[in-house]
Amino acid sequence: MCVAQVMPSPVLLWLRQDLRLRDQPALIAAAEQGPVIPVYVLDDETPGEWRMGGAQRWWLHGSLSRLSEALEARGSRLILRRGPAVSVLQNLLAETGASRVHAIRHYEPWWRDAEAKLGEALCLHEGNHLRRPDSVTTGCGGAYRVFSAFWRALEQSLPPAGPLPMPATIASPDAWPVSDTLEDWALLPHAPDWATGFDWQAGEDAADIAARAFTDKVSQYENARNLPAEQGTSRLSPHLHFGEISPATLWHMIGPAPEALKFHKELAWRDFTSGLVAAMPDYAERAGRPAMDTLPWRTGASAQADLRAWQRGMTGYPIVDAGMRQLWTTGWMHNRVRMLTASFLVKHLLIDWREGERWFWDTLVDADYGNNAVNWQWVAGTGIDANMFSRIMAPLSQSEKFDADDYIRRWVPELAGIADPAIHDPDAHGVRPSAYPAKIIGHREARERALAANRRR
Ligand SMILES: Cc1cc2nc3c(=O)[nH]c(=O)nc-3n(C[C@H](O)[C@H](O)[C@H](O)COP(=O)(O)OP(=O)(O)OC[C@H]3O[C@@H](n4cnc5c(N)ncnc54)[C@H](O)[C@@H]3O)c2cc1C
Structure with missing residues (x-):
């Protein structure tokens, strides 16, 4: 099915979450078959609710710019198109006379569906996993x-296997199809530009x-x-x-x-x-253990207010607030703090893990369907693994255990003047500044509420 054609008609290289030229097996295979037309399709329809979030779009802009430059340095181009990927690619095949599409296999359910719909025109390669x-x-x-x-x-x-080399040149087709411009896609935020603290170089x-x-x-x-x-x-x-x-x-x-x-x-x-x-393609939407979906999560105005306090880093738990503010400011959060903030939302605030998963999806530059869903379900204790809902993390003692004082000082400036160990729990030490909120709920009270809710399932 993937053998070389006698006539060197062009081939499409469909790029998604494989925006590189080194160790790029789809590119190597495409280049062996004929002139290559590298294509990126901005598809906000096929993923449905899982269209790329804001922070990912910010990253994508930088990554596509760098990829486009790298391709041009090798005599090639990056063609940008927008719309449902399957029809965009089918149209491009017809428009360019390309014989087939080469791509690296993806595991998000919407990409698997799209790959199946492209049928024999698509030649898939491995390359994004060990x-x-x-x-x-x-x-x-x-x-x-x-x-x-x-x-x-x-x-x-x-x-x-060892990585494949980057091709020195990439043969171009006789004529290039038209391309959108990256600026047309408006991937970067403006009014307000919430990404001024994103200290990353993509590419x-x-x-x-x-x-x-x-x-x-x-x-x-x-x-x-x-x-x-x-x-x-x-x-x-x-x-x-x-x-x-x-x-x-x-x-x-x-x-x-x-x-x-x-x-x-x-x-x-x-x-x-x-x-x-x-x-389990719907793992991001349904509890791995279905019984966990009967847990009586909090809803309504007070739960919504607590969710907003969590999102903004205003819970009164310094380690949680530091993490949520790091996330908002930089588009990334340290793994240990991801666990603590996620656990806090689900167990201390008794808010459905999917609310947090969605917030991370929109705010993380690394938001990833599988990594996000599996980690959220692991922390929440709703997944197919052995981690139990009744295992409740203690954010204040974890903060001390993992020496988070300087981390808190950096991300919660209201607390910058407080010494260790009081900084982990200023309320308990009677040193909470008035500008910093009181705890949204006490640890013991939250723990008892969560365990009681778990018993009511
Ligand atoms: C609630 C929650 C949500 C998360 N959501 C995401 C997400 O959307 N995208 C994401 O990439 N990671 C996610 N993680 C996993 C982990 O927090 C990040 O991968 C890690 O913090 C990234 O930082 P790093 O590159 O410095 O990691 P390092 O410690 O340097 O690890 C190297 C790489 O290994 C992979 N990795 C590390 N830990 C994990 C893990 N637990 N699960 C899966 N892959 C891992 C990542 O690709 C990471 O870049 C989540 C964790 C939690 C607890």
Whole structure:
């Protein structure tokens, strides 16, 4: 089905969350078949409710600009089109006389549907995971429910194959189809520009620089990754989400040293979540354990007010507020704090995890269908894994345990003058400044309310 044509008619390279030229198997395969027409389709219809959020769109603008420059440096171009991807691609095939479409396989349910609709015209390649995630299955052929078992199975086929080189030139078609301009898409915010604090460089070269810088830190990763005040993690998640660096490239850059094991496992989490949503496409919308969908979540005006306080970082819990403000200001939040803020919304405020998932979807530059859904369900205790709703994180003691004082000072300036340990719980130490809100609910009261709600299911 994917064999070369005798006549070198052009082929389409359909780019989505694989915005790179290195280790890009769809590009290599396309280039072997004829002149290549690289295409990005801005499709706000096919994903339905899961159209890209605001922070992702901000990233996309930078990533497409860099990709377009890189293609032009190799004598090629990036064609931009807007609309439902399947019909846009079918029209482009007819318009350009292209023989087929090459693309890297994706696991979001709407992309899988689109891939199926394109049928034989589409030639899919692997490349965004360490191994094809839906091929890592239990003895019965099902998806693994817990990461540890998934990892044991995946480990057998590691390391991944070495990355493919970037082509020096890419043959162009005789005539280029017309393209939208990136500016027409208005991906960047204006009036207000809420992205002034987004201190990121998008694109493949920036991903490469960030990954190389991280190689020096890998040996400290296992401990440093839990400390929000430190830059102990790679911050590669948006680059990985948009496919600006492939996991195989990153794996080989990091190397096989035993101290890299923890990082390799985190990379494997991406594969795990993609495998899960491939098996359970509505995992972002329905509890993995259906009984959890009968939990009496709070609704109505007071729940809405609490949701807004959480979104704005005004809950009176310094670590939670610091995380939510970091998210709003930079489009990213430290993993440990993602867990705490998510747990706080679901257990302390008893608000449906899907509200938080949606907020993250709109505000994270790395918002990813599988990673977001699986992590939210894990924290909420609604997922198919063994984590229970009744396991309730204590944000104040976690804040102290993970030395979050400087992190709080940075993101909650009202508390900057408070010393450690009072900064973790200014109310309890009687030092809460009047500009900072009182706790939205006490920890014990919240815990009892959550456990009672869980018993009422
Ligand atoms: C409630 C909640 C929601 C989340 N939503 C997302 C999301 O939408 N997109 C996203 O990429 N990650 C999400 N995560 C996972 C994790 O928080 C981020 O991947 C991580 O913080 C990114 O920072 P980093 O690149 O410095 O990570 P590092 O610690 O340097 O890890 C390297 C890479 O491994 C992957 N990874 C690490 N941890 C996880 C994990 N738990 N699950 C899946 N992949 C992981 C990421 O691609 C990450 O870039 C979420 C976590 C929680 C608790």
